[in-house]
Amino acid sequence: KAGVTQTPRYLIKTRGQQVTLSCSPISGHRSVSWYQQTPGQGLQFLFEYFSETQRNKGNFPGRFSGRQFSNSRSEMNVSTLELGDSALYLCASSLEVTGEEKLFFGSGTQLSVL
Amino acid sequence: SQQGEEDPQALSIQEGENATMNCSYKTSINNLQWYRQNSGRGLVHLILIRSNEREKHSGRLRVTLDTSKKSSSLLITASRAADTASYFCATVQGAQKLVFGQGTRLTINP
Numbered sequence: 001k002a003g004v005t006q007t008p009r010y011l012i013k014t015r016g017q018q019v020t021l022s023c024s025p026i027s028g029h030r031s032v033s034w035y036q037q038t039p040g041q042g043l044q045f046l047f048e049y050f051s052e053t054q055r056n057k058g059n060f061p062g063r064f065s066g067r068q069f070s071n072s073r074s075e076m077n078v079s080t081l082e083l084g085d086s087a088l089y090l091c092a093s094s095l096e097v098t099g100e101e102k103l104f105f106g107s108g109t110q111l112s113v114l
Numbered sequence: 115s116q117q118g119e120e121d122p123q124a125l126s127i128q129e130g131e132n133a134t135m136n137c138s139y140k141t142s143i144n145n146l147q148w149y150r151q152n153s154g155r156g157l158v159h160l161i162l163i164r165s166n167e168r169e170k171h172s173g174r175l176r177v178t179l180d181t182s183k184k185s186s187s188l189l190i191t192a193s194r195a196a197d198t199a200s201y202f203c204a205t206v207q208g209a210q211k212l213v214f215g216q217g218t219r220l221t222i223n224p
Contacts (some may be wrong), residue, residue, distance in 0.1 A: 043214040056211045090156055105156030
């Protein structure tokens with residue numbers, strides 16, 4: 001069974017640009033969550049999608065958005081990039097949200113904003 | 115805000131020794147999970163302990179949970195170089211949102 005796949009692995013952008021990150025969950029998993037990880041703030045929850053619906057959202061500005069497709073694949077978009085958006089963006093999938101489901105993480109997309 | 119806070123922030127021990135990491139949390143929980151992250155990679159689930167459990171074992175891992183103190187500990191016995199990683203505790207906060215602590219960076223010296 002293939003794991004969670006995130007593309008691209010590395011990305012370099014400049015301030016003001018926008019970026020789209022992709023995540024393919026484990027087959028059969030309908031919940032996809034996104035996290036931002038930085039040395040200063042640690043792991044911060046961005047949002048979670050289940051069956052194409054956003055179920056939860058963290059405390060990030062509207063520049064951060066996401067969506068989920070009918071095949072459970074998910075994308076997140078960051079518009080008008082800022083230097084502080086440089087981070088490792090992690091996607092995780094789980095079978096469904098029950099409070100006990102463990103998350104399966106991808107290797108992440110390392111975004112550098114110059 | 116972080117639900118869990120790990121202690122210590124960094125730990126360096128010799129191979130073969132035991133490593134203990136602690137996690138404190140703020141609100142009541144149904145369960146607590148521990149994850150490991152190798153440098154620059156995704157997190158890997160290690161173990162889940164429910165609120166009605168006090169101790170759980172998985173291989174060389176031993177997790178304890180004290181709900182009265184809102185704390186948990188992760189013990190890795192007979193450490194190996196491959197255990198070098200960051201370890202995070204995580205709890206569900208709000209509507210099914212898993213929140214992670216800042217992590218403990220563990221270094222095993224050969």
